[in-house]
C-alpha cells in the first residue's frame with residue numbers, strides 16, 4: 001500500500017518542480033521522529049532553568065539548594081539552619097582568585113529532616129521528580145526540577161556527579177551518594193552509594209561542582225542570601241564566601257511561620273481539560289460526590305445545585321461524563337456561586353517580620369510594611385505584602401564609601417539621581433533577574449509616587465534613597481518561566497500589589513510631610529530665639545533694670561519651643577541624640593505613624609520593648625473567608641489631613657530607639673551581614 005502512495009507523491013513533486021532538490025520523504029522523516037526526554041530538552045534549553053550564563057548559574061545552584069533546604073525544614077517543623085559554602089575548584093597548585101576563577105564547588109548543608117535512602121538518586125538525578133508539584137500548598141519549590149537541573153548543569157559543564165550526604169535521624173546511618181542523570185532516559189545513574197560517618201545527626205548536604213563566575217553586587221549570591229535573611233527572619237544562615245570570609249545572618253524570630261495547609265483546587269480556577277482528567281481519575285462514584293470531595297468550597301448542597309444547573313444526575317458515574325454533559329457541567333460550575341477558596345494554605349511573612357527584616361538589613365530613617373487581605377487569581381488564593389525602607393542612614397554622609405549627599409535639606413530631593421530599588425519575593429524566595437518582566441515591578445512603576453512626596457519621572461522608578469519590598473505568597477505563583485524569575489502579570493495580582501504599595505506610600509507621605517513641617521518649625525524657632533535676647537533687654541530697660549531677666553528669657557524660650565512643635569520637632573529631625581550617639585530612627589507600624597523597632601519573640605537584640613508573645617495578627621494564618629476579608633489595614637495609619645507633630649500626642653514620639661543603636665547592619669551595597677564574631 002505504501003509504495004504506490006509514495007510513488008505518486010514523488011511524481012507530484014517532480015511535476016511541480018522540474019529541477020528537484022534533495023527532498024525528504026515522510027518515511028524518512030518518520031524514521032527520524034522520536035521521543036525527546038525532558039532531560040535532553042532542558043540540556044539544550046538550560047536558559048529556561050536559569051543557567052544561561054556562568055554567573056547566574058552559580059546563583060541558581062545555590063538558590064535551588066537553599067530553597068529546598070528551607071522548604072524541607074519548615075515542612076518538618078524544624079527551625080531552619082543552613083550553611084552555604086562556595087569554593088574555587090581547581091587542579092592547579094595555586095588556585096585562581098575567586099574573581100578570576102571559572103569553576104566552583106557549591107556546598108549547601110541543612111540540619112533538616114534528611115532524605116530516605118531510596119529517594120536520593122531520583123531527587124538529585126531525575127527531572128520532574130518531587131513532592132510539591134501535585135499539591136496546592138505554599139512552598140518555595142513547585143515543579144520538581146530545581147536541584148536535579150542544577151545537577152545536570154554540573155554534569156554538563158564539569159562532568160562531575162552530584163555528591164549527597166543525608167541522614168534522617170541519630171539512630172540511622174548517614175548515606176553518601178554520587179549520582180548523575182542519564183539524559184536519554186531521564187533516570188539516575190548511581191556512581192557511589194555507601195554508609196559513612198557524619199557528624200550531623202540529621203539533615204542533608206549537597207555538593208555540586210560547576211562552571212561559574214563569582215562576582216559581588218547586583219544579582220549575586222551575596223545579595224540573594226541577604227535578601228533571604230530579610231524575608232525569612234526565622235532562618236539562621238551561615239555563608240562561607242569564596243574569599244574565605246564567613247558571614248552570619250542570625251535568626252531573629254525563634255518561631256517557625258505557621259504551617260501552610262494543603263488545599264484542593266477551587267472549581268473556578270480549573271480548566272476544562274483538567275476537569276475531564278479529574279472526572280476520570282476520581283475515587284468518587286457519583287458526580288455529586290466528585291464535586292464535593294475533589295474541590296475546595298463545594299458543599300454537598302452546592303454540588304446538587306451544580307448538577308441541577310447542568311441537567312445531570314447527581315448519581316451519574318464520573319467516568320461516564322464526557323462530551324456535551326461534561327461541557328454543561330463545566331459551565332454550571334462557572335455559573336454557580338461558590339465561596340472563595342480558603343486562605344489558610346498561605347502563610348504570609350507578616351508586617352512585623354517584614355519591618356524587622358528591613359530594619360535589620362537596610363539602613364534608613366523610615367520603614368513600613370503592609371500585608372493585604374487574601375485575594376484570588378484563577379481560583380488560586382494569594383496574599384500580597386509590601387514594605388518600604390526610606391532615607392539615608394544617619395551618619396552615612398560621613399562614610400567614605402557613600403559619598404552621596406545626604407537628604408538632609410529638603411531641596412536635594414529632586415536633584416537626587418538615585419532611583420529606588422525594588423526587592424521582589426515569591427513565597428519568600430528573592431527574585432533577582434528579569435525585573436522588568438515582573439508584575440511587581442510594573443506595579444511599582446504604575447504607582448504615583450509623586451502623590452506621596454517622592455520624585456518620579458514618567459514611566460520610571462521613584463527617585464530617592466528607597467527600597468521597595470514586594471512579596472507574593474500563593475499556593476501557585478504564576479512564574480513567567482521555569483527559572484522562576486518573574487511573576488506573570490495577572491490583573492488581580494497587579495491590582496493587589498498596587499493597593500499595598502499605595503498604603504505604604506501614604507504612610508511615607510505622612511512621614512515626609514511631617515518631617516518637612518518639623519524643619520520649617522525648627523527654622524522658625526531659631527528666628528524667635530534670636531529676638532528673645534533683644535526683647536528681654538528692651539523690657540528690662542523699660543522697667544528700669546528691675547526685671548528678672550533670666551526668668552523672662554526662660555518663659556519666652558518655653559513659648560517659642562511650644563509654638564514650634566516642641567521636642568517632637570527635635571526628635572523628628574534627629575537633633576536629639578540617643579545616649580549611644582545615634583539620632584533617632586523612625587519606624588512606622590500599622591498602628592500609627594510612629595513607633596519603635598518591633599520587638600519580636602526571642603529577639604535578643606531588641607530589649608527595649610516587651611516582646612510580643614506570638615507573631616501578631618497576620619503572622620497567624622489568615623483564616624478568614626476571602627469574601628469577608630478584613631479591610632482592617634485601610635486608613636488606620638494615615639491621619640485624616642494635615643499631619644502635625646501635634647497629632648501624635650497619644651503615641652510615643654519618634655523616640656530614641658535602643659535597638660537602633662545596636663543596629664549593625666549596613667546598606668545593601670555593603671555586606672549586609674554581621675561578620676562572624678564570637679561573643
Ligand SMILES: Nc1ncnc2c1ncn2[C@@H]1O[C@H](COP(=O)(O)OP(=O)(O)O)[C@@H](O)[C@H]1O
Nearest residue numbers: 068072130131132141142143144145146147204
Ligand atoms: N534538602 C532536602 N531535604 C529534604 N528533602 C529534599 C531536600 N532537597 C530536595 N528534597 C526533596 O526533593 C524534591 C525535589 O526537589 P526539587 O528538584 O528541587 O523540586 P521541588 O523543590 O520543585 O519540588 C522536593 O520536592 C523534596 O521533597
Ligand SMILES: [Mg+2]
Nearest residue numbers: 068141146147
Ligand atoms: Mg526545589
